[in-house]
Amino acid sequence: MGDGKDNQAVKIRVENVGVVRGVPGGSVVIVDDVSFAAGRGETTTIIGPSGSGKSTLIRLLNRLDEPSSGRIYLDDTETGTLDPLELRRRVAMVLQKPFMFPGSVLDNLQLPFRYRNAAPPSADSDEVRRAVALARLSPDFLDREARSLSGGEQQRVNLARALIGRPEVLLLDEPTSALDRPTADHLAATLHDVCRSEQLAIVMVTHDLRLAQHTADHLIYLEKGRVVEEGGAAELLARPQTEAFRQFLAEPAWEKESTDGK
Numbered sequence: 303m304g305d306g307k308d309n310q311a312v313k314i315r316v317e318n319v320g321v322v323r324g325v326p327g328g329s330v331v332i333v334d335d336v337s338f339a340a341g342r343g344e345t346t347t348i349i350g351p352s353g354s355g356k357s358t359l360i361r362l363l364n365r366l367d368e369p370s371s372g373r374i375y376l377d378d379t380e381t382g383t384l385d386p387l388e389l390r391r392r393v394a395m396v397l398q399k400p401f402m403f404p405g406s407v408l409d410n411l412q413l414p415f416r417y418r419n420a421a422p423p424s425a426d427s428d429e430v431r432r433a434v435a436l437a438r439l440s441p442d443f444l445d446r447e448a449r450s451l452s453g454g455e456q457q458r459v460n461l462a463r464a465l466i467g468r469p470e471v472l473l474l475d476e477p478t479s480a481l482d483r484p485t486a487d488h489l490a491a492t493l494h495d496v497c498r499s500e501q502l503a504i505v506m507v508t509h510d511l512r513l514a515q516h517t518a519d520h521l522i523y524l525e526k527g528r529v530v531e532e533g534g535a536a537e538l539l540a541r542p543q544t545e546a547f548r549q550f551l552a553e554p555a556w557e558k559e560s561t562d563g564k
């Protein structure tokens with residue numbers, strides 16, 4: 303497959319995926335023949351200009367959107383053949399803005415179990431302790447009203463809620479965009495550790511250069527729905543191969559977002 307990953311290491315494989323959507327007077331290509339593989343224990347980071355199809359692409363991975371063409375495999379199973387709820391347990395997602403349901407942090411962590419009609423774990427269960435520890439959230443938070451927490455704390459509850467079902471893949475769409483710089487850096491360190499310790503395949507969309515620098519193993523640069531550059535993050539960030547990517551990295555907007563909140 304040309305990306306140097308053996309089959310054992312690959313968790314998600316995207317093959318020649320396209321997304322075409324109808325618009326008044328015709329159709330628009332949003333994702334154009336994209337292929338990549340995301341490995342266990344590594345972070346695949348998707349970057350690119352606004353409107354390049356990043357969110358659409360990541361949403362295909364747990365079927366929040368459906369591709370118009372191509373195939374996506376989780377291990378060797380085509381995701382289209384899996385029950386969407388089961389797929390979303392295995393491929394969990396953390397959104398840009400933390401969404402807290404009314405109630406305590408513990409209530410929020412129990413929700414995924416209630417959705418599946420499974421017995422919710424108690425505050426002192428191994429599941430809750432593990433998820434809270436992985437998200438670096440103090441157990442003292444479990445009784446707190448979730449909506450009263452700060453943005454950074456809520457994002458950690460979001461992460462714990464995604465991790466409590468022991469997903470194999472974690473999708474993150476702009477996870478730091480609502481956070482200040484120190485909080486974003488702290489989350490980046492947490493994600494880096496969780497990815498390694500749990501051998502999770504992380505796929506992330508971000509505008510945050512520092513987050514990409516600190517967490518990305520594998521980088522995909524997208525423009526107009528197409529992969530323009532792909533490879534090891536450190537190498538690509540140090541030595542962009544195309545003028546398009548060089549210019550993107552030099553853009554003031556990218557620089558600005560990477561230093562906001564300092």
Ligand SMILES: Nc1ncnc2c1ncn2[C@@H]1O[C@H](COP(=O)(O)OP(=O)(O)OP(=O)(O)O)[C@@H](O)[C@H]1O
Nearest residue numbers: 323324325330332351352353354355356357358359
């Ligand atoms: N269902 C749809 N119908 C028509 N156009 C769509 C649809 N969904 C997305 N688009 C368009 O496709 C393009 C890509 O959208 P997408 O949100 O995936 O981009 P993005 O790279 O994540 O952008 P941003 O960085 O601004 O969040 C945009 O121009 C968007 O308006």
